Every structure is written in C-alpha cells, then in structure tokens.
Amino acid sequence: MALQAPVSASHPLDPLHAGEVKAASQLLLRHLGCKSNEIRFKVVDLAEPPKALTLPYLHHGGPAPDRKCRVYYHRLKSPILSIAIVNVTQGKVEQSYDAPDSQGPVDWVEYDLVHKACLSHPEVLAEVAKLKLPPNARIENDPWSFGTDNHHERRRLFQCYMYLALNDDPQANHYSIPLPLAPIFDADTYELVDLQRLPTGATDELDSETQPWDPVSAVEYSSDLLGPNAFRKDLKPLQVLQPQGPSFSVQGRHIEWQKWSFQLGWNMREGPVLHDVRYEGRSLFYRVSMSEMTVPYGDPRSPYHRKQAFDLGDSGFGLTSNSLSLGCDCLGHIAYFNGIRVTSGGEPVIMPNVVCMHEVDDGIGWKHTNFRNGKSSVVRDRQLVIQCTATVANYEYILAFVLDQAANLHVDVRATGIVSTMPIRKGVQVPWGTVVAPGVLAVNHQHLFCLRVDPSLDGPKNTIVYDDCVLVEHEPQLNPSGCAFKVQTTAIEKPGGYDLDLNKGRVFKILNETKINSIAGKPVGYKLHPVPSQMLMAGPDTFNYQRGVFGTKPIWVTKYRDDELWASGEFTNQSREDTGIAKWAVRDESVKNEDVVLWHSFGTTHVTRTEDFPVMPKERMMLSLKPVNFFNLNPSNDVPRSSQNDNKSTLHQNDSICCSTKPSRM
C-alpha cells in the first residue's frame, strides 16, 4: 500500500487534497500500530512548510517543500489529546506527542454526541418536565465550550444551553425561548456532570425549584413561519451582469486579478488564507489571515461568567463555514472553492463551496473634474471579494478579504446571526444586557478579532514603525503662526503590544527600510488603517484576560517563527492562559529590519438592542492595508475610465434635466 499522497498538491501552500488527508490518517494508524476503530480523528489540516524552504520555492525556483499534515486525534476512550505531524510527501510520521494538559477544538462528532446525551438524559428530562411545556414543545440545546473558572479542571466539559421551539420549521428560532437549564456534560464519558440551572432574576440566586414555563411567542425569522404577507412588497430585483465574464483568473488555487496575484489557502481553523500576495509581481505579504477571535460576555452571574468563546481556536472558521449556494451570498459572477475535513475514522470529506470569490463595484474610486471646463475623469472602484460565512452555533461571521485597484487590501468582517440568549423573568432588568424579546436577555459582550499580517514588502525583512502627527511647539521662529505639525516616526525595535493614539493620529506602517522610493525619498511601505476598538473588558487577573492577552492591545509585533500563527496559542478550548502572543511578544529579540509579523486586534463591544433580534443586522468592521510610497503614483491611474458605454445605467424619469455634462458657470 502506497502511503504517500496519491494526488500531489500543485502548490506547497494549497489546502490539503483528499488523498493527502487519507494518506495522513493511514500513515498515522500504521505508525501507531492501530486499527481505524482504535483512533478518533479530530483534525487533519495542512502543516505549512517552513518559510526558509517556501521562499526559495516562491521566488527562486527552489524545490517544493514536502507536504505535511497536522493531525489532532484521540486514542479511543482516552481523554488525552494527541498530535502528529505527518509528512505525506515522504510517507512518514515526523512527530507524535500527547498534550495531556490541553483540550483540542470541538469536533462535530463529540458535539452531536453531547447534544444527544443532553436531550436524552433522564435527569435532564425530569427537570424539563417541571417546566410543564405544551405538547408540541421541541427541546433543543447548544453545547458550549465550557470556558474556564478553575485552574485545576482537566475534564473536557460542555455546557448545554437549552431552548424551546414550538413548531417544526427547520428555521424555527429556538433562541427566542431560552430555558433556565444548562446541564454540564463530560465529552469523554458523555456523563452528566452537573444539572446547572440558570438565574432568571437580577442576581445569581435561583428559584428553589425549576418553575413552570411562562408562555411567550417566539420572534421568528423563518420566511415560512412569517408567511408571505409579512414581507415588504416594494423591493425590486437588482442584478449584477458581467457580460464578458469576470476579470479574475483561477488556476487551481492561484488567483490573478487586476495586477494582484495570490495563492488562496484554506484550513479548518482560519478558513481562507491569502498566501504570497503580490502586486505587479512585487511581493507584499507572505501571509494574511484572521488568526483568532474571542467573545467574552459581561454577565458575572454563574455560569455566564465562563462564557468566552474562541471561535477560531475552539471551533474553527473553516470547520464551521457554510457551504454556499449560487446567488444568495453574492451577486454577479461567482467562483467557489471547497474545503476539506476528516471524519472521526480518518476519511476525507469535501466541504463544498466554503469560500466564494466575486467582483463588486464600490462606487467611485477616484474622480477629478477640471472646473474650468467641466471635463471629468472617473475611475470606479472595482474590488475582488474573497469571502466565507462561519456559523458558530447562534452567531454568524462573514469574513472577506477585499482587494482593490489602488493596491489596497481590506479586511471586511460582518458580525450577524443570532445573539446568545438567556432566560429572564418578565419585568426584570439587569445591568448586563437588554431584554430583546419577552423572556429573552441578550447579554452585552465583545467580539475581539486578531488579524495576522506577515509582511514581505519587497522581501521578508521589514520594519514596523508608527508615525505620530504632532504639533510643532515652542519653536516660534520655525512656526510663528502655530499651524505647523510634523510626522514623528518611531521604529519598533522589540516585540510587544502597542497602543493606538487618536490624539496623535498614530499610524502603524510596515516599511522595507532598504528600499527607498526614488520620488519621495522615503522607504517603501504599507500602512494599517485599523479598526479603533475598546480592548478586552476584564482585569489582568481574570481568566478572560489571561486566556486572551491578544485582545488587550490593538497592535502587536513579533518576530517571525514558523508555526506561530494563532494569536491565543494552539489550544484555546478551556485554556487557562494565552500561549500565543502573550509568549511571543515578550521575547527579547530585534524586530527591526527583520522577518517581522504585525497583529491587529479589533472588534466591537456589543451592547445589545431590540433591533438585534431575531437575527442581527450586520455589524461591519473594516480595516485596510494601503501602500505608502510603495508605488511611484496612484496605482489605479491606469484603470479605464468609467463610461456609460460599459456601465449601461438607466435614467429615472423625473423632473430633472438629464445628461448635461458641462456646468454653466456664469
């Protein structure tokens, strides 16, 4: 039996192919001397090759590095997480070790088993019976990663938040009827650990006994439940037509579009990843990815104090990505890309259409009118959007990398979906959230993302600096009118966490100090337009803080090392500390003119509102990486001008005079 991967990837940074997943699981079984029913696979994902081997391949025709897989698995019935690195090119297991102190991410198998254990457990059912629910009641539960409130807990635990649906619609909004029960299950034994009941009043205090349910109607979003008369009638179709097809080309996972090129990676943890991003062939970024996101809740009542999801490390934006269908998430001409995961038995499963790519028009890109004669040049802002939607139980995150023709790279994050709901008695108000529907409390929380940018501006050795705009003070001879301000540049010499400073207009830039723009006489660079955000709301002694140090500063700088990809560390599930940035950013090493990594933590403090229910309108966060003296002129100066000949817009007939292009000025 040939255990090398039968289908070799076309690029070292491609997502795993089905044959590679299969080869990895088979190689590991052989290595362990196990049968497939003695191992439970959780994750088989690409273990990216070392940069030192990849750069020669990308830029100098060097050999393709070996393809390797990172495997998380359990020996059957063992609670111990095991890890292997399997070289599928060479057909051998390179590393194999246990992580007895860590919990791996959630997988669908255990999730379903816990879910079912909860719904069928006699003690749970007995407690549910006390609710005296109507006969059509359908009980649901979402097993949540337990979180952390104890240094000594080593069991793998899930807290099952329970809900009620009163109909069988496949989109019934059970989150609209949260029940006051949240049993805790052990995910190794599937045993009930504690039948925890939930507070429904202002304090932790529980009713002496589970009380009968106080009936309410659910607030639904299912169009079948709402019925056709519930919808507004006056929305007319809007379609995007691309009669000559798209402006992009796709060769495997190599994408070219409007002078950009990149390799579209994907993995279970991060979803889409941009590798080897270039513009006009010049290297910009070695890798750009969403690295982590944590969602701490601000309610101190037990068990809510433990709610702190790490939606990449605990679950995975790839694993939870929706399989997209044509015409629902995007307009125009859409390309889709698949993902891949592993079954518990080690078989590859294609996840169809987990990433979509299409072009959008974002209005005017630039415009100038010569006011002397009314002659205008308009360039539209065509963009390329690479997007996924991750459904992490109740919530949705829509992550998009957006390229434009002015050589800007944007990251567009939309938080939507259903807020996490808790039961609350009628008439009660708590300082921790808003009652968004009868009996439904939506607790205030944060979403703190961390974007990882591994720059390679004209080469891997770069420097992060920040520019402050400061007043020129106490220099009356230089600045008699007091209008002068100047840019003060501070190069970051050491790893660490850094603050934004709005009062100084602080801008973080990536520079290649060895390449000087010949026009400006300044080093070539890219700057970060961040999302200014409130940082993690928890003191340094809390588990929330200790587990998510990345969320306590908006900017982090570290020196590159292979495999340092995940902001809170490799294992976040029930973690007790951040083993990522918290460790890497305190090393005493130089990051100036070195292979350096820039991390940006940002997000939103979500104070909930009735308008967020049943499904919340997108909350959009957008950051950008923009060239600064990297090019000699506006990179979109060569974009064909906007013309009605191409655009074929139509005129609304109202009382305006149409089509005059020259303003009368006298």
Next chain:
Amino acid sequence: MALQAPVSASHPLDPLHAGEVKAASQLLLRHLGCKSNEIRFKVVDLAEPPKALTLPYLHHGGPAPDRKCRVYYHRLKSPILSIAIVNVTQGKVEQSYDAPDSQGPVDWVEYDLVHKACLSHPEVLAEVAKLKLPPNARIENDPWSFGTDNHHERRRLFQCYMYLALNDDPQANHYSIPLPLAPIFDADTYELVDLQRLPTGATDELDSETQPWDPVSAVEYSSDLLGPNAFRKDLKPLQVLQPQGPSFSVQGRHIEWQKWSFQLGWNMREGPVLHDVRYEGRSLFYRVSMSEMTVPYGDPRSPYHRKQAFDLGDSGFGLTSNSLSLGCDCLGHIAYFNGIRVTSGGEPVIMPNVVCMHEVDDGIGWKHTNFRNGKSSVVRDRQLVIQCTATVANYEYILAFVLDQAANLHVDVRATGIVSTMPIRKGVQVPWGTVVAPGVLAVNHQHLFCLRVDPSLDGPKNTIVYDDCVLVEHEPQLNPSGCAFKVQTTAIEKPGGYDLDLNKGRVFKILNETKINSIAGKPVGYKLHPVPSQMLMAGPDTFNYQRGVFGTKPIWVTKYRDDELWASGEFTNQSREDTGIAKWAVRDESVKNEDVVLWHSFGTTHVTRTEDFPVMPKERMMLSLKPVNFFNLNPSNDVPRSSQNDNKSTLHQNDSICCSTKPSRM
C-alpha cells in the same frame, strides 16, 4: 409687475425654484431703488422657515410657512457685503443689512476676474518671463481664499497659486508643475497687492531672484494624454440591471424608499440636505446635513501658513457640485436632481444633475444558518444612496447620504481629486509633506468635516447621552470572576464639546426619554457610530483654531435655534473667529429633553504619499446613525430573502463542486 414668486414651491423645504430666485432679486432691486447693473448678486439661497412654523405644517396639517430667500450681494463697486432676507410669498424684503466686517463666500464671477487679472498682469508676466519657460507653456492659476494671519486685514484678498501646463489637453494636470509664484490680488479692485514668491527650499527663505524653471514632465491623468496603451486591458464590464425599475418613488423632492421618507433639500452652501426623515411614518430627524469642512495645512512657511479653506462656508458644496452624467458616477437606475444659483445680474441658473440617487447592493445584510440542517436565511443589504461630488478647485469631495433597510442612516464621505501642490527644488525634503512627483511637494493637511444632526425621534424634544462601558471593579461579591462590565449612561445637560473615549467604548446616543420601548424597558433612541479622528492640529491661540473651533472636539451639543446651521458661523472667508459652534455651545441653557442638535466633527490627517498623485484614490470616511431600542425587532426582518431567482448570479467554472446547499457534517 407681480413680484411674488410665480411658481410656488410644493413644499416649504424644497430648494428655491427659478421663479423664486428671480422674484427675490427683483424685490430686492425695487426695495433698494437700484437698477440691476447697480447690484452684484452673489448668492440667493433658501432661508428655511422657522421650525415653530414648519413642524405644524409637517405633522398637523398646519399652513405652509412663507417662502423666503437669503440674498448676499454687493452694491456695485462697494467692498461691503450686504444681506437681505426676502419673503417671496408676501413679496417683500423683510431684512436688509450690511456686514462690513465679514467676507461673503467666493462666487464664480469674482473668481474668474481674479484669475484673469493674475494671468494678464504685466508684473506677473514679467516675473513669469524669468522662468524662461518653453514656447508651448500655458500658465494657470487657482485663486485661493486668502486665509487669515492678521486681525486688521479688511481687504478681500485672493492668493493666486500658479501652475504650468505643457499641452492643451482639457484635462492637463497643471498641478503637476507648480510655479514658485503666488501673487495676491484684491477682489474688489482686481489690483495686484503683492507679487508673492514661494519658498522652494526647506525654509521660508527665497531665492534672491525667480530662477529659470527646472524642466520636469507632468504626471498626467488625462486618458487622451496617457494614450490607449497606458491602460490595463483585463477589466471586464460590470453592470447593474434593475429589470423592474427602482424601489424608490420620487414626487417632486419627496422621496419614499423601503419605509423611509424624506424631503430632499439642496442649497448652494451644503448641497443635498435631508429634511423630515421618517421611517414607517415615525419621525427620526428634522434635518441632516454636512455643515462645514475646514482644511488646515501644516506647513509654516509663508504663505502656506494661511492655507485653511472652509470648503462649505468659503465656496459651497452646492455651488461647486458637478453636473453629473448618466453612467459615470453610479451604476443601475439613477435619478438626478437639479440645483439652482443666481447670476451676478439676479437671473436664476439651473444647475443640472447636481445630486444623483440610486440603489446599491452592499452584500449581506444579515444571515443565519441553522447548523443542524444547513438551512439559511440571507437578506441582502440594499441601500439608497443620495450623492453629490463637489469640486473645490483641485480637490473633490463625494458626499453621500445612505439609507438601508435596517433603519440605519450612513454618511459616506470620499476625499479624492488632486492634492494641493507646491513647488520644491530637486533633492530637497521638508518635514511638512511628501515629494509626490519631481518638483512637487504635497503638504500634509487635515480635512475636518462637521455633520449636523437635528434629531426628532418621535418628536422634537430629545436628549443626548453617552454610554461608557466600564469594568465592575471592587465589587468581588457581585463580580467574583472579574468578567463583568456595565453601561454607564451620562445625560448631557448643557451645551458643549465632548470627547470620544475609545477605552470606555463611549457611544453617543440620541434618546426620546419620554418614549419607552416596551420590550427593552429603555427609552427609544439612535446611536452615532462616529469616525474617530485626530482633531484640529493647532494650538488654541492660532487663527486656525479660532476660526474652526468646531474641529477641536468630535462631538458638540447645542440647543436648537433657527438659522444655526453652519458649524463655523455664517461667514468663514477670511474669518478671524468661529461664530458658530464656538458661540452656541457656551450658552448656559438646558439641552436635556429639549430641542437639541448633535454635531459630529471628524476627518482625516492626510500625510501625503506618492500614491495620492496625480489623482488620489478615494479616502473613505463613513459614519452611521443606528436605532437603539427604537424598534421592537430587526427592522429588516421583513425584507424578502435573497434568492437566485431574483439575483440571477452566474457560476464560474473551476474545479469546485457547485450548488450543494447542505453541508455534510459527519
């Protein structure tokens, strides 16, 4: 002769009609006993009716208030600015007074006369001769509002920044060849006041004599000059098709769209204005407008220290608005609206198509997938965009009010156009800007906008509050885990300037304290998602600061009074102080549960880069007003779900598996 307006407006807040402009000028001439050649009209604009008369009209079937015009004019050859308020309904001049201490805004007539005076003045020509320009040289100049560096200056002055073009293309980029000459002209006498020369080195110091021009090539954006081979070839057309037409309706200036309604105003100063904005018939905003914008430059070298444009008060976003043509600025189905201005002789001139309105698709509005069965609901984010482009000499501002189906109102500002350029000797670097092309310095500057929001949430009496998210500290019994944070609300009782506070996640909200959302038990409101910005970079003793106090704080709250519309006061041209917010925000009066106005100052500190030349890619700033417990649920819950049947997207053929809608999970 009947001097009442022959065409009466259909709504008291409509822009002036041609007949009203004509009537106003004729009424004023009769009132003054002048012939039309004895008066030079600058501005005839709508003088909006008092709110006390307008509200009964809007909400209670009250009578239409009289239509009135605000007229700025000069008696011939007089430097004194005169102002009249003319009631065109009653046919009488209600007020008429002089403002000898103020300068009115720039008008096209004086602008052209100054421009020509500069280009034909023998002393200027003699100085130009010293440049020893090639025979095909074409000299241009932009007369700039003089600015202020002297408390005693009362002349009306323009500084003519001079440029060179070496071709006759109508879009030749003369800003690419700035000349070291900037003569100052008196706009009342058209006399040369000072033939000021410009520094081209690191300090104010001038060459002893104007030196011969050091030849450079211009960086051009004209497609004719660039030629067809200069353009990228791989951009395919993208068209927006609305086969059933738009979702909006237009009756005169009354617009209805997706449960929104508003009256689309327009004036010379502000351009488009939203009046009487409602959602589902409920009053939201009495008036929303861009109130002012100032552009201070950070270069202390004379005369640059005086560069501080007030692009609304000095020029006007209406007056400088482009006449738009179909298919260049927007895709899809476009409605256009005209503006109106007055000639120096008092005749109305229609400005065609100065505002456009169309729908756009902004991607996913909300989405939820039931992960148990893969069933998704997606609502797209359809938006209504009301947009204008103002060309203020070199710069362009694209201002758009954007409504969406989740009852959010966004304001989208795009700065584009050509940066203001100054000459610089080869090899010289200055701390005040970036060399963006050979011989071209683009000085660092700020754009500080001020949005005025006159709320009327379920009635005119509203309160501005700010919510801080703060840790619950020193309460171990309440917050044993340390995860708790709560919202601390501070009601603003007095007018004043207020700060953002990122560390506290501070959110400013407008509330109607007398209307409680029955679900949430909290007052109905709207919150501001601001543009966090560096404020005005100049000390409090400077003219920059004194003239633009509004730009020194991000949030201002004032009590409503009629005619208090413009953040820096009525007359900003050569102003010596801010007579707007600086005065209104220090009154000792209550603003709690009163008719209150919220102002948001925001903008960008533009540190220039080579990529900003020749025309800069748009710099986008976006703020939002979003409901907070104003509605009982997501206002877009009733938007028809996104479907391929309506969207008609097309599939890219690559190696993906298409159209699977249900993820396989085991």
